[in-house]
Amino acid sequence: MRITQEADYALRMVYYLASTKGFVDAKSIAEATGTPERFTLKILRKLLVAGFLSSQKGVGGGYSMAADPNTLTMKDVIELIDGPVSISRCSESEHICSRVGECKGECTFHCIFEKINGLLSDKLGSVSIAMVCGGEYTTEEILEKI
Numbered sequence: 001m002r003i004t005q006e007a008d009y010a011l012r013m014v015y016y017l018a019s020t021k022g023f024v025d026a027k028s029i030a031e032a033t034g035t036p037e038r039f040t041l042k043i044l045r046k047l048l049v050a051g052f053l054s055s056q057k058g059v060g061g062g063y064s065m066a067a068d069p070n071t072l073t074m075k076d077v078i079e080l081i082d083g084p085v086s087i088s089r090c091s092e093s094e095h096i097c098s099r100v101g102e103c104k105g106e107c108t109f110h111c112i113f114e115k116i117n118g119l120l121s122d123k124l125g126s127v128s129i130a131m132v133c134g135g136e137y138t139t140e141e142i143l144e145k146i
Contacts, residue, residue: 007081009035010043014052014077018069019133023055023062043081050080069133075124085121088113 012033017024024032030040044063047053054066067076079085088109123146131137137145 003078004082006039006043007078009033009039010047010077010081011074013040013043014047014065014069014072014129015133017053017063017065018072018129020064023060023064025062029063046080047077052077052080069130070128072129073125074127074129074132075121077129078124085117085124087116087120 013029013035016029016032026040026044027037029035029044030037033040035043044053044055048055048063052065052067052072053063055061055063075085126146127142131142131145
């Protein structure tokens, strides 16, 4: 599994806005995160609709955090953009297993993928945006917590 470039940009935007006070315009967000401006607007719209951000029009307007960075996690942002964390399509409920005569619960690979998916999901869900940008934890301390 690899998160998309869009999810990576979304994480960087949320990080930037959680680290910044007040409203920030889209152009400044694009410049600060190294994201193409058109792509920035697309991602900001998704984050806004999800309730992670708020927006304000006019002079001094732009985007700011609406969600609490203490409860918003990396998993929340990644899944908003990319959908549920899954290392294999085998783990998706609508996928029909190609192993003739076996159900998913009896397939060793399915069981392994499910376990890994759960661990990955739990780890991403344990890292809040505040942990990453709050300055309270070093990278090493965050890694120890997960």
